[in-house]
Amino acid sequence: MTTTHDSRNDRNDRNDETYDVVVAGGGPVGLFLAGELRLGGANVLVVERLAEVDVTIKAGGINTAGAVALYRRGMLPELAEAWERNRWRLQAFLGERETGAEAERAAPTPPKFAGHFAGIMMRGDLFDGSDPAFADVGPADRVGLGVPQAELERILGARAERLGVEVRRGVELTGFDADEDGVLIHLGTGGPVRAGWLVGCDGGRSTVRKLAGIGFPGTEPEITGYQAVVEMSGGERLGKGWTTTDVGTYVNGPFPGRILTVEFDGPPADRTAPVTADELQAALRRVSGVPEVTVHEVHSSTRFTDNARQASTYRQGRVLLAGDAAHVHSPFGGQGLNLGLGDAMNLGWKLAAVTQGRAPESLLDSYTAERHPVGAWVLDWTRAQIAVMRPDRHARALRRVVTDLAMTTAGTTYLVKQISGVRQRYDLPGEHPSTGGSAPDLEFSDGTRLGECLHGGRAVLFDLADDPKLRARAEEYGDRMDVVTAVCPGRPELTGLLVRPDGFVAWAADGDDGRGDELADALARWFVTA
Structure with missing residues (x-):
């Protein structure tokens, strides 16, 4: 320093x-x-x-954990509008609907994909959204939102x-x-x-x-990757989506002109130099094996590696x-x-x-x-994907095994739970299984949801058993937190919940369990009295 x-x-x-x-x-x-x-x-x-x-083209969306965080700050409507604008563009490229105003009005809700691991696409129809990890996510999209960075x-x-x-x-x-x-x-x-x-x-x-x-x-990088939006011709033989070849991996889509290539030839000599059309064209031809594809103009581009x-x-x-x-x-x-x-x-x-x-x-x-x-x-999770993407025979054999697993409901759901972030939790003191995890988006009897109570960025003590003694515990903390008394028909056993401003549970109780010292310890740990 x-x-x-x-x-x-x-x-x-x-x-x-x-x-x-x-x-x-x-x-x-x-x-x-x-x-x-x-x-x-x-x-x-x-x-x-x-x-x-x-x-510059970068991240193409946010996962469940990111969507939930922004939902808890009241931003989900804006994100949903952005996703809708982006979705029709993707649909047109994928050929899943006709273009034009009349077709748009009649278009059904498009199918989802559940995510990807090492370029292995996971099908939305194999994703089990009823899995307990996703059961309480709430109105935030359970897989993610395609909102460009x-x-x-x-x-x-x-x-x-x-x-x-x-x-x-x-x-x-x-x-x-x-x-x-x-x-x-x-x-x-x-x-x-x-x-x-x-x-x-x-x-x-x-x-x-x-x-x-x-x-x-x-760990040092072993790949050079490009992501770009280009004008190109001769790409009729390119596959749509993620394609693995003997050389590496390339992506065509999900909207016209977006390409991505990955080669295991070490890091680029200069990551900061402008990316040229010739450079992108050469990489795409090498990886795809399509010699006639020609890049005429580059609208947006970036290099990346697996530097971790x-x-x-x-x-x-x-x-x-x-x-x-x-x-x-x-x-x-x-x-x-x-x-x-x-x-x-x-x-x-x-x-x-x-x-x-x-x-x-x-x-x-x-x-x-x-x-x-x-x-x-997360770093180890990305390193594992690099191992599965390598072009050597051992890695390709492993990729076939992982692909088979990803084509099952259990495999897809497991992978989505990992990349979506819903399994993230902190090691916090407390006996209740909810403690340390992201708060369930409980629906209360008046129609409101827990996430809506977090828009102001304050801690909230939820009294779910109409207990004046529980509410009195928050009084000495003045304006440090809000207190919400509500009824939760879907979780009648849950009588109290202390949720930090970031939406993670600091304390929870079923019945009278943990209402004494455990709650007092949690309040003292995270909040100073007024």
Whole structure:
């Protein structure tokens, strides 16, 4: 971490702008985190080096865990509208319906695919949505929503603006001086700004992480991948969707001109160089074995590898990391963006509580403790997919076995549970099986759902047995949490539930079990009395 011996004395003589938190990086993770911080009362500045939203083709959707997190903040209608706009475009390419207004009005609800593992597509008709892991997900889509990353960034940017977040685009963090009192942040444009805390959401090559001296161990890449939107001809022989060949893997679709290639020839010599039409054409011809396919124009493109690394800690003093700044891996399974949204959901309420004096700094220790194991699991999950995608005979034999398993209901449901994020949980104290897991989206007798009670980003104590003693336990916490008294016909045995602002269960009880010390311990662990 960079420091200067006289930084605190200098601050007394300057009119530096001051914020509770500065977030470096205005992508989806940084913007979502900024919104979470504002919900908790923090004064937030986001600095983003790009002047406009990055429209480069990247993630094509969010999984169940990501959709549930955004649903809990009241954003599901916006996401559903974006998904509908995107869905018809995909349908037309896949040839599943006629084009035109009349056909669109008559079109049935399109079939879903359940996801993919190492390019092995999992069929929606084999996915068992009644599995207990999905039973309480609620109205958030159980498999995911096809919302492109750029569109998600715009939605989150508008939300941040509504909440009062200051976002400066075209401004890059160039350095910082951190000590026990705060952080002085140097920007490429304008003077320095002061903050109590700095969060790096600035991508896999994170300047914040590097300057903080946080280690980034992992495994070296063995692939070069391209993803692009192009104008091309001669592609009639290309398969639609994911295709595995003797050389590697390529993808054609799911909308016209979108291509992806993967070759196991090591990492590219220069990941930052512009991707040319000739480069994409050569890769596509090599992998597909279709020599007549010709790329005429490149609209959007990116290179990627399977470089898999994770920060040794997500917090060092007053500097924290989230999203790709904390972990990088291959895009297979589509988990990177969702993992970052989970980081933001976990960190936002905790850091806001610390900045507002509602919690001690030690609360932030739980951020790395809870999120680091989830990140490590995702990295291994992506490494496993690389092993199945290799073109050697042993890997291809393994791929046939995995494909057979994926073509069963049990196999598809298991794989979807993993890549959807619904099995993520934290190791929290408590005997009830719900403790540490994502809260079930209970439906109450008045028609409301649990997730709707979390829109404000506050903890909620649910009294499901009309127990005044239970409600009285929350009184000493003042405005730290909401109390909801409701009846849940679908879970009559459940009498109480304490849900953290991130939607994870801190305490639960059936009947009178755990109503004493266990609830008191959970309240004291996560919330300071008023």
